[in-house]
Amino acid sequence: MKVLLRNPRRELEVPGPITVAALLARLELVPESVLVIRGDTLVTSDARLDAGDQIEIRPVISGGAP
Amino acid sequence: MKCRRCKAPAVIEIPRHNAAFCRECFLRHCREQVRRAIDEHRMFVPGDRVLVAVSGGKDSLALWHLLTELGIDADGLYLGLGIGEYSDESGRYARDFAARVGAGLHEVDLPTDYGYDVPGAARATRRSPCGACGLSKRHLFNGFALEHGYDVVATGHNLDDEAAVLLGNVLRWETGYLGRQHPVLPATDGFVKKVKPLVRLGEREMAAYCVLNGIDYQIEECPMADGNRHLGLKTTLNALEEQSPGTKAAFLFGFLARGHGRFADASDAERETLAPCSGCGGPTSTGGLCAFCSLRVRVSNPQPVALRTGR
Numbered sequence: 001m002k003v004l005l006r007n008p009r010r011e012l013e014v015p016g017p018i019t020v021a022a023l024l025a026r027l028e029l030v031p032e033s034v035l036v037i038r039g040d041t042l043v044t045s046d047a048r049l050d051a052g053d054q055i056e057i058r059p060v061i062s063g064g065a066p
Numbered sequence: 067m068k069c070r071r072c073k074a075p076a077v078i079e080i081p082r083h084n085a086a087f088c089r090e091c092f093l094r095h096c097r098e099q100v101r102r103a104i105d106e107h108r109m110f111v112p113g114d115r116v117l118v119a120v121s122g123g124k125d126s127l128a129l130w131h132l133l134t135e136l137g138i139d140a141d142g143l144y145l146g147l148g149i150g151e152y153s154d155e156s157g158r159y160a161r162d163f164a165a166r167v168g169a170g171l172h173e174v175d176l177p178t179d180y181g182y183d184v185p186g187a188a189r190a191t192r193r194s195p196c197g198a199c200g201l202s203k204r205h206l207f208n209g210f211a212l213e214h215g216y217d218v219v220a221t222g223h224n225l226d227d228e229a230a231v232l233l234g235n236v237l238r239w240e241t242g243y244l245g246r247q248h249p250v251l252p253a254t255d256g257f258v259k260k261v262k263p264l265v266r267l268g269e270r271e272m273a274a275y276c277v278l279n280g281i282d283y284q285i286e287e288c289p290m291a292d293g294n295r296h297l298g299l300k301t302t303l304n305a306l307e308e309q310s311p312g313t314k315a316a317f318l319f320g321f322l323a324r325g326h327g328r329f330a331d332a333s334d335a336e337r338e339t340l341a342p343c344s345g346c347g348g349p350t351s352t353g354g355l356c357a358f359c360s361l362r363v364r365v366s367n368p369q370p371v372a373l374r375t376g377r
Contacts, residue, residue, distance in 0.1 A: 006285060006286070007286065007287045030304050030305065030308055031308070032081075032268075032270060032304045032307050032308055033270070033301075033304050034270075035078075035270065035273050035274055035277060037277060040277075040280070041077055041089070041277075041278070042077040042078050042274055042277060042278065043077070044067040044076050044077065044078065044079050044086055045067075045079060046067050047067075058273065058277075058285060059285075059287070060124070060269050060270045060272075060273040061226070061269065061297065061300050061301070061304070062123060062124070062125070062227075062269060062287070062288075062291075063196075063287060063288065063291035063292075063294050063296055063297030063300070
């Protein structure tokens with residue numbers, strides 16, 4: 001599957017199937033700091049991602065001046 | 067995973083609530099949390115003219131959308147910071163959203179209206195860009211609201227923002243800041259009332275709210291924010307949250323319930339020292355120019371950098 005990451009923007013190829021939780025662990029990402037998006041909706045940590053899926057992992061932490 | 071409320075397939079889990087929600091129940095959850103914050107802290111009274119501080123990011127656009135959904139009419143104010151393509155894009159997101167919901171959007175542009183931008187201010191003052199940015203935002207949103215007759219400025223500060231600010235203030239025992247850290251800052255001489263209706267929602271929930279409502283927002287991180295302290299505090303808190311869900315909410319809401327009042331004196335003492343700025347007339351504790359006017363002077367007359375003399 002194709003996985004889009006941001007900040008900086010880059011694309012990875014990850015073999016599927018794999019659960020969202022396993023994908024985040026593999027990429028060493030903290031679940032609290034990202035959303036996992038498939039198509040136009042979100043997927044939960046137990047969802048199974050398949051080889052043909054296009055996935056976006058979107059960071060949600062904003063820095064800057066509070 | 068099933069929705070806690072209706073048992074439909076869930077799209078998001080919120081570990082601190084030990085819950086997962088489908089799209090509809092999640093959006094309802096967000097509206098309920100904002101309504102609860104507004105009511106609990108008496109953020110608005112009927113007839114208030116509300117101004118939303120809009121950045122084009124997820125929090126401010128979600129806030130504006132949520133207020134609209136709750137029947138609270140609000141105009142937006144977008145402040146152009148002059149941070150190249152990042153600011154151009156952010157402005158487009160703000161304008162597109164305003165057009166989508168049919169709300170009024172005011173714009174102030176730092177380079178055009180005040181003759182400087184955030185990168186230039188950081189260079190001239192040799193301070194962090196986030197410092198110059200925050201200072202400009204606070205001054206200009208407040209001034210705009212007072213000048214144009216708004217009763218309340220609503221900002222998109224969420225639970226993560228507030229917990230991170232609290233941690234930073236506690237680590238340095240900034241007693242004056244701790245006395246002022248609250249979801250509502252009442253109007254005082256020279257200051258409009260400020261409210262933070264997203265205080266019960268995390269920033270992951272705000273990003274999810276935008277995705278599930280099809281709200282396009284500035285996803286990229288501000289190029290000037292890289293490595294800043296606020297971001298580091300959030301990362302630290304998220305590591306704690308991962309080990310013990312609910313830590314951030316317990317930290318912030320525990321402070322508001324049991325700690326905030328203990329610092330009120332420090333905040334009141336600072337307020338008593340305020341006098342009008344000799345430049346803009348706004349309140350300041352410096353006895354001369356306020357921090358914003360000082361920043362403008364320094365940007366227009368940057369101090370020469372002393373060269374170190376070698377042997």
